[in-house]
Amino acid sequence: MTSGGTNQSTAAGDRPELTAAGYRPELTAAGYRPAWADTFPKLLRFQAMTRPDRPASREKTYGIWQSWTWKEVEQNVRDLACGLHLMGLKRGDKIAIVGDNRPRLYWTFVAAQALGAVPVPVYQDAVAEEMRFVFDHAEIRFAVTEDQEQVDKLLEIKSRCPKLERVVYEDPRGMRHYDHSAMSSYEQVQEQGRKFASGNPGFYSAEMEKGRGGDVAVMLYTSGTTGQPKGCMLSFDNLVITAENAARFDKVTSEDEVLAYLPMAWVGDHVYSFAEGYVAGFCVACPESGATVLNDLRELGPTYFFAPPRIFENLLTTVMIRMEDAGAIKHRMFKFFMNLARRSGSRIMDRQSVPFIDRWLYALGEYLVYGPLKNTLGFSRVRLCYTAGEAIGPDIFEFYRSLGLNMKQLYGMTEASVFIAMQPDGMVRRDTVGAPAPQVDVKIAENGEVMFKSPGVFLEYYKNPQATAETKTADGWVHTGDAGYFDPDGQLKIIDRAKDVGKLKNGSLFAPKYIENKLKFFPAIREAVAFGVGRDRVCAFINIDMQAVGDWAERRNIPYGSYQELAARPEVYELVKGQVEEVNRDLARDPHMKSSQIGRFLLLPKELDADDGELTRTRKVRRRFIGERYGELVEALFSGRDLHELKMEVRFEDGRVGNLSGQVRIADARVFAPEGAAASEPRKAA
């Protein structure tokens, strides 16, 4: 603990002494950090002491990967912290961080925390109104942003956020004509801080040492499928202990390397590319820009990769489209080896028995197909790869595992500092999310809801005791809001949001997300929304995938001018109908789900969009909102009409509002008799 340390010897800040009083390097049993390193600024001190010259951050600028060592990072953070102090940032203040993943923005977290302020990352693509809510609610005084785009957004809301005093921007491009009375550049703040630090050498260390593990480390606003976002407050203990557990679970080391490309305001990114990096001491790289992520991934070759299923899906789609264009020989080779991989790849990885000839061919395939393919995808060095957030399609999951990628699933949420359940090596299954993570207790409530208790359980929602009480019981159990159950082998299976699980008119179970996910596993279907609560059958809205269906249409010489036109083509309806019926056939086999077959569906003339409020920022469908917004269409689905005239307002990406009108066709799909009924009935009787 730091309590004993007067730390005279570390006062200079530049060269902390390894054996200074209170800074003993002995590690705790977990093996990652000494007990005194219980906040991120202290972890940074520890990393700068033990591995000063190892790279800590990387960023690609001007086409070259620039690196900073742990020692350089600490100096940067110290200067920034001093600069923020001069600006007026005080203990307990909130400071917003808005932008793409940038090392300097990650450093801002630590600099603010060193002063006892609370960083609040905000989704950089949030519309001004969403930002205003967060800024207002969190009483933000300062904001550190990436560039002009974000500054403009903040200027737009500034008049309605009286507490916001000053905006700091990282990229000075285009900023020189702005009124700088309430604005500074990052460079400037850091420069002033540097001067201050050399004049007050003990300041940073003294401030940093005041931090305690139980203090609030960060406030993450959860987008929430309904209502206003809630500010989830996580302590240093929450994040550090959870990150440490996860790192130990997967034997993460300081040699690992990750690419930080997920939104900084998302807890997944915060833990994976920030907290775990500071605990394990590995290097976090930031891509050049949002558009270059795939390239950067390939150049960097991370060893530890975390992505929502959507990313894996997009990668696979790109590969498949490019394979379609490949020459005949390559195409056949790809097909042959992928079939082989599907048969034995996963089994080889899990050390199960595989015929000798397959094992040999697989090794050849690694040389000819899998290796080059993994290289193209940037997965050559990946040792550990997680997906979470949504259910992943069987084809996608199998594809990556068969290539020899150790892809696993985990289940988590902001309120748990991510980890609730994770899959141990060798026990990976597609339809489960794994066993409870280290130090996590999971139980299933009577209504089927999953509940947990862990060291990662959040402190509270900021200024929202009512929501806190609703989520967290007095004895520390947290409601996840998800319905699920345990498998016989102890792995957790999640079926849907607990509140979304409803009943059809005939009383049978209706889990919309379960059905939607089954639909979304087809590459042609991007989003689906199923309706059926209190109805006599299930109907669905479907969003086609522009890339996949557009490509499909081009190959068949089906002309289209826009998304709306493509979605209205009868050929596309036929394509989707076939896939809906396949889902129905599948559902018919499941005794719980057989009544949930999709009787009618329609293809929406526009893509569901977060800017219209139809999706959350993490791209989950807001079913209730969509049900209201497209109320007429829902009624048309259930009424038996075949056509509906639709007129509605849409919001474009640049904020303008336009009108969308046109006819939407509604199609019927075949419903199957419960196939296994004959077989399953007697079994039930027996």
Place this chain on the structure above:
Amino acid sequence: MQRTRPVGDVLLHVDDISLSFGGVQALSGVSFDIRKHEIRAIIGPNGAGKSSMLNVINGFYHPQQGTISFMGETRKQMRPHVAARQGIARTFQNIALFRGMTTLDNIMTGRLLKMRRGLFLQALRLGPADREEIEHREAVERIIDFLEIQAIRKVPVGQLPYGLQKRVELGRALAAEPQLLLLDEPMAGMNVEEKEDMCRFVLDVNDEFGTTIALIEHDMGVVMDLSDRVVVLDYGRKIADGTPDEVRKDQRVIDAYLGVTH
């Protein structure tokens, strides 16, 4: 808008230029000047002689009459390579990039005049040539960053959509670090969003690098927003010259654009 660099002295002055192709009089007696750090638009109906004027400025066409003075040096006629060496760079109405080469290589060709080492040293990748290449690459990377085209750095230009090709062409012109940048219809054939992007880049180039810009453009909104002064040509003659507001009110300009009954 405030300027970082105020509009300065005359950079280029064309005096009494006349140009004809056989019996076609493309330009007759046109005079105007371009001042340092300004954005100067040349507008006019189709066939008014706008592109011919740019071609005269960078020495592609040789006028039969008149003089051109650039940076204090007066000539009867320019030659393209002299113009380029003196710091005049341009983009073309129909994109003129090397379609099979990547964005990076295309922009690199814009540095050609700045390369000091000979073919021999470059081919052998000897020390000085290598160092020079790194310097130029750095300059090019700054342009790539400036124009936000990092994602297409290594994509062959032929595969890019039109709007991006225009941007690459601008990048190549910028790579020469020109005193005067001639843009021939930089926004032609673009959608609204691409136009807005391009406008921003033109303004930024002018503001951050202090580059003087002469541009031909058909979109009146763009011209009025961007330019400091506008010269209007019609049938090869100058009919107006002044600020966007003055030009907009000029009766002869209105007539030229809308037509008059004779």
